[in-house]
Amino acid sequence: xxxxxxxxxxxxxxxxxxxxxxxxxxxxxxxxxxxxxxxxxxxxxxxxxxxxxxxxxxxxxxxxxxxxxxxxxxxxxxxxxxxxxxxxxxxxxxxxxxxxxxxxxxxxxxxxxxxxxxxxxxxxxxxxxxxxxxxxxxxxxxxxxxxxxxxxxxxxxxxxxxxxxxxxxxxxxxxxxxxxxxxxxxxxxxxxxxxxxxxxxxxxxxxxxxxxxxxxxxxxxxxxxxxxxxxxxxxxxxxxxxxxxxxxxxxxxxxxxxxxxxxxxxxxxxxxxxxxxxxxxxxxxxxxxxxxxxxxxxxxxxxxxxxxxx
Amino acid sequence: xxxxxxxxxxxxxxxxxxxxxxxxxxxxxxxxxxxxxxxxxxxxxxxxxxxxxxxxxxxxxxxxxxxxxxxxxxxxxxxxxxxxxxxxxxxxxxxxxxxxxxxxxxxxxxxxxxxxxxxxxxxxxxxxxxxxxxxxxxxxxxxxxxxxxxxxxxxxxxxxxxxxxxxxxxxxxxxxxxxxxxxxxxxxxxxxxxxxxxxxxxxxxxxxxxxxxxxxxxxxxxxxxxxxxxxxxxxxxxxxxxxxxxxxxxxxxxxxxxxxxxxxxxxxxxxxxxxxxxxxx
Numbered sequence: 001x002x003x004x005x006x007x008x009x010x011x012x013x014x015x016x017x018x019x020x021x022x023x024x025x026x027x028x029x030x031x032x033x034x035x036x037x038x039x040x041x042x043x044x045x046x047x048x049x050x051x052x053x054x055x056x057x058x059x060x061x062x063x064x065x066x067x068x069x070x071x072x073x074x075x076x077x078x079x080x081x082x083x084x085x086x087x088x089x090x091x092x093x094x095x096x097x098x099x100x101x102x103x104x105x106x107x108x109x110x111x112x113x114x115x116x117x118x119x120x121x122x123x124x125x126x127x128x129x130x131x132x133x134x135x136x137x138x139x140x141x142x143x144x145x146x147x148x149x150x151x152x153x154x155x156x157x158x159x160x161x162x163x164x165x166x167x168x169x170x171x172x173x174x175x176x177x178x179x180x181x182x183x184x185x186x187x188x189x190x191x192x193x194x195x196x197x198x199x200x201x202x203x204x205x206x207x208x209x210x211x212x213x214x215x216x217x218x219x220x221x222x223x224x225x226x227x228x229x230x231x232x233x234x235x236x237x238x239x240x241x242x243x244x245x246x247x248x249x250x251x252x253x254x255x256x257x258x259x260x261x262x263x264x265x266x267x268x269x270x271x272x273x274x275x276x277x278x279x280x281x282x283x284x285x286x287x288x289x290x291x292x293x294x295x296x297x298x299x300x301x302x303x304x305x306x307x308x309x310x
Numbered sequence: 311x312x313x314x315x316x317x318x319x320x321x322x323x324x325x326x327x328x329x330x331x332x333x334x335x336x337x338x339x340x341x342x343x344x345x346x347x348x349x350x351x352x353x354x355x356x357x358x359x360x361x362x363x364x365x366x367x368x369x370x371x372x373x374x375x376x377x378x379x380x381x382x383x384x385x386x387x388x389x390x391x392x393x394x395x396x397x398x399x400x401x402x403x404x405x406x407x408x409x410x411x412x413x414x415x416x417x418x419x420x421x422x423x424x425x426x427x428x429x430x431x432x433x434x435x436x437x438x439x440x441x442x443x444x445x446x447x448x449x450x451x452x453x454x455x456x457x458x459x460x461x462x463x464x465x466x467x468x469x470x471x472x473x474x475x476x477x478x479x480x481x482x483x484x485x486x487x488x489x490x491x492x493x494x495x496x497x498x499x500x501x502x503x504x505x506x507x508x509x510x511x512x513x514x515x516x517x518x519x520x521x522x523x524x525x526x527x528x529x530x531x532x533x534x535x536x537x538x539x540x541x542x543x544x545x546x547x548x549x550x551x552x553x554x555x556x557x558x559x560x561x562x563x564x565x566x567x568x569x570x571x572x573x574x575x576x577x578x579x580x581x582x583x584x585x586x587x588x589x590x591x
Contacts, residue, residue: 015492016407023404034437134521136539247430290433
């Protein structure tokens with residue numbers, strides 16, 4: 001009997017690998033191989049044409065620490081004023097402010113969606129609309145709303161007396177990054193709200209009944225009971241969103257094109273590789289971005305307590 | 311203030327919040343629709359209602375020869391469908407192996423799959439560029455199927471694995487007793503009960519592929535082979551000073567309405583799928 005079981009186990013293990021083979025092959029082809037090549041190119045002086053006919057040279061760590069490398073700490077204008085330094089600052093500023101705002105608004109949305117009121121299913125559907133709209137479309141929509149001359153935002157703010165002249169929201173360096181943050185918040189707060197709502201709905205009801213009987217103020221109940229209970233799920237959602245925000249490209253590219261005031265790390269990489277044809281240098285920058293996101297991924301996996309043994 | 315008054319005030323506050331949320335979520339899209347129905351000088355009036363609505367902008371999207379929008383929609387539709395079919399096929403077999411069979415190295419594989427889903431797309435940009443050119447996928451709409459797998463496949467495998475893992479053991483045991491082969495188990499036992507999960511993941515993969523912008527922008531330069539997001543980003547006017555907002559909004563509404571319809575129909579399932587992917591882990 002035991003030999004038969006182990007034979008069955010062996011056969012099942014074998015079929016598992018056969019079933020996995022195509023997926024693993026495709027993942028290796030679309031992720032593993034290109035990533036490896038990107039890291040390899042970061043040590044070369046390749047251009048797009050040179051990739052095709054393999055006429056590039058190895059340059060060691062030149063693209064990283066060289067005179068024109070991504071970590072050129074001796075830049076005359078100071079590292080943080082180089083385009084790459086700006087890209088890092090922009091990306092982190094963008095990620096920090098959008099994720100914080102999305103989380104706060106997301107909690108409020110989730111609490112409202114969790115309440116009992118007429119038309120709740122309608123609101124839940126409405127909340128999905130921004131999420132369903134393609135990023136490129138939301139970027140264009142908002143670019144029109146924020147248009148400096150004919151935008152409805154300027155018109156509304158002017159008629160409300162908040163501003164006295166039209167503002168070029170996406171072109172003015174003072175506002176451009178905040179405009180992009182606003183659009184991202186609009187687009188992803190609903191997603192955040194749904195994640196938090198899912199956590200809220202898994203909460204036990206008995207402690208709320210106890211708190212109600214004891215006459216404890218709802219605000220106190222929220223901070224003492226709800227927040228601690230949803231905290232793990234909230235943190236996972238936050239890092240999940242953060243990973244998304246750190247690789248931002250579409251919104252910024254479409255709303256403010258390649259302006260240095262708002263360029264993101266992804267945008268910088270694409271500009272260097274495709275527009276400027278510095279494949280080696282761009283690949284070095286993208287390797288750095290990959291390492292940053294990799295570190296955040298490890299943090300996410302730790303916090304999500306992904307249990308692989310089950 | 312007595313209890314009754316407090317309750318009424320609370321209800322008013324709640325409905326106010328609800329109204330604000332609805333306005334926040336729906337207004338931009340509403341305004342896009344309004345803009346798309348305006349034409350001529352009315353476009354620049356920023357009124358919240360079209361005085362003389364017309365579908366001129368919509369017609370214009372399909373009649374400009376240099377900008378074959380209909381063709382672009384078709385490209386997007388086809389590449390997204392291909393991506394969904396490939397992801398689901400690979401996802402079903404992989405999720406059966408990962409969700410039902412105990413073997414060494416399984417945990418590491420799941421971790422790898424999850425890690426790939428967090429990948430920054432630009433990290434593979436130069437490597438993918440080389441690969442696409444080498445195998446002749448560069449500059450064709452169908453060639454985009456390959457890079458798109460980098461974000462749809464890990465996600466599909468992950469969500470399907472969570473689903474398959476929670477299916478009852480008895481389902482499979484009976485089939486094994488009857489001498490069913492592993493392939494038979496997948497096609498005859500699991501596939502029929504996996505439909506809900508397949509619909510959800512398929513739809514999410516479709517939306518992701520439909521919306522993708524960076525790869526489409528970089529790997530397809532041929533005008534006839536472009537996809538919808540790139541197409542919209544390139545709509546331009548007669549001269550460079552005139553941005554045809556009416557047409558851009560018409561195109562935007564056109565590509566978004568089907569998505570919104572799908573999302574609303576499958577609302578419940580999508581929320582379940584999204585949360586399974588992100589929170590349950």
